[in-house]
Amino acid sequence: MALTTAATRVLPAGMAVLPDDPDAVAIAAPAKLNLSLAILARRSDGFHEIESLMVPVSLADRLVVRAVDTPGVRLRVRFGGRLAQPAGAVLCRDVPADDSNLVVRAARRLAEAAGIERGLDVELTKEIPSGAGLGGGSSDAAAMLRAAAVVWGLDWPTARLAEIGAGIGSDVPWFFAGSPAIAAGRGERIEPVAGLPPLHAVIACPAAGLSTPAVYGRCVPDQTRAGEAARLVTVLARGDLRAAGELMHNGLEAAARSLSADIDRLLAALGAAGAVRPMLTGSGSACFAITRTDQESRAIAARLDAAGWPGVFPVRVGGSPVA
Numbered sequence: 001m002a003l004t005t006a007a008t009r010v011l012p013a014g015m016a017v018l019p020d021d022p023d024a025v026a027i028a029a030p031a032k033l034n035l036s037l038a039i040l041a042r043r044s045d046g047f048h049e050i051e052s053l054m055v056p057v058s059l060a061d062r063l064v065v066r067a068v069d070t071p072g073v074r075l076r077v078r079f080g081g082r083l084a085q086p087a088g089a090v091l092c093r094d095v096p097a098d099d100s101n102l103v104v105r106a107a108r109r110l111a112e113a114a115g116i117e118r119g120l121d122v123e124l125t126k127e128i129p130s131g132a133g134l135g136g137g138s139s140d141a142a143a144m145l146r147a148a149a150v151v152w153g154l155d156w157p158t159a160r161l162a163e164i165g166a167g168i169g170s171d172v173p174w175f176f177a178g179s180p181a182i183a184a185g186r187g188e189r190i191e192p193v194a195g196l197p198p199l200h201a202v203i204a205c206p207a208a209g210l211s212t213p214a215v216y217g218r219c220v221p222d223q224t225r226a227g228e229a230a231r232l233v234t235v236l237a238r239g240d241l242r243a244a245g246e247l248m249h250n251g252l253e254a255a256a257r258s259l260s261a262d263i264d265r266l267l268a269a270l271g272a273a274g275a276v277r278p279m280l281t282g283s284g285s286a287c288f289a290i291t292r293t294d295q296e297s298r299a300i301a302a303r304l305d306a307a308g309w310p311g312v313f314p315v316r317v318g319g320s321p322v323a
Contacts, residue, residue, distance in 0.1 A: 028143070030060040032281075033203070034250060036247060037250045038229065038249065040223050043186065051229050059127060060139075066122075067151040068119045071118070071119045073119060073122060077095050079127075102168055110154075120148060129205045135282065173188045174187060174190055177192050179192050182233070200293060200296065202289055202291065202300045204301075204311065209285050214259060218255035218258055218259065222251060241292065248290075249279075252280065298314045301313070
């Protein structure tokens with residue numbers, strides 16, 4: 001085991017040593033959007049076979065991680081950005097600070113795998129709504145594994161950390177790609193893609209979240225959607241958003257709409273605000289629409305804000321946020 005400190009390592013993108021604490025690192029944990037999500041089959045292990053083109057966005061949580069001599073993981077959760085505002089308070093749901101948080105579970109699994117006895121002090125600032133299909137919990141877990149490896153001095157390859165992440169949640173391995181990528185299998189097979197143009201999006205959340213198991217429990221698999229994610233990459237790479245709109249699809253949308261009338265209302269509100277091809281991301285409840293410009297996404301966001309939707313976020317698509 002290589003015993004290096006955070007201050008002496010070349011850190012990955014999105015991670016930085018704190019100027020006043022060289023033994024601590026700050027790391028960004030970006031949200032994701034599913035530009036396509038095909039549910040191909042139900043598996044015998046209880047999961048579903050999927051194929052999804054996923055992209056990171058500029059909306060992100062932030063973790064500050066310090067190694068401490070005493071065992072255990074001490075997690076503090078605070079809220080920032082839209083979630084810290086009165087209108088966004090309804091989006092601060094189900095974010096525990098105990099052992100049930102994926103951040104704590106990720107740290108403990110890494111400690112067990114590496115034989116680490118030291119503990120961690122972690123501050124998590126949430127800006128990504130939970131229960132929204134934006135991957136906040138999975139992204140936090142991936143960021144925790146990366147940051148813990150640094151502060152504990154583990155010189156482990158990304159693939160080894162991602163393997164631990166796969167045991168925590170199906171989306172976790174994707175967040176190690178650091179770029180747009182197609183996720184397959186139950187989400188653990190990752191194929192990074194290149195050539196996607198700079199894009200923007202507006203994300204909107206209703207007040208209530210959705211349960212991922214409940215949504216998956218109502219979905220109807222469709223094997224005919226296999227291969228659409230790769231075709232979507234091709235048309236996006238040539239800048240053909242019209243053709244891309246025909247391939248953008250979420251196999252969980254019908255199930256989510258059956259569980260929450262808010263989804264229908266939100267999709268209609270996005271369309272009325274000027275969005276083209278609004279759709280659900282992940283298992284919801286967040287919906288989004290791709291735009292060509294930041295100005296367009298901000299104009300749509302302003303109309304949704306005025307209509308009273310509690311969580312509206314104009315974002316950049318595909319880039320890595322800065323810690």
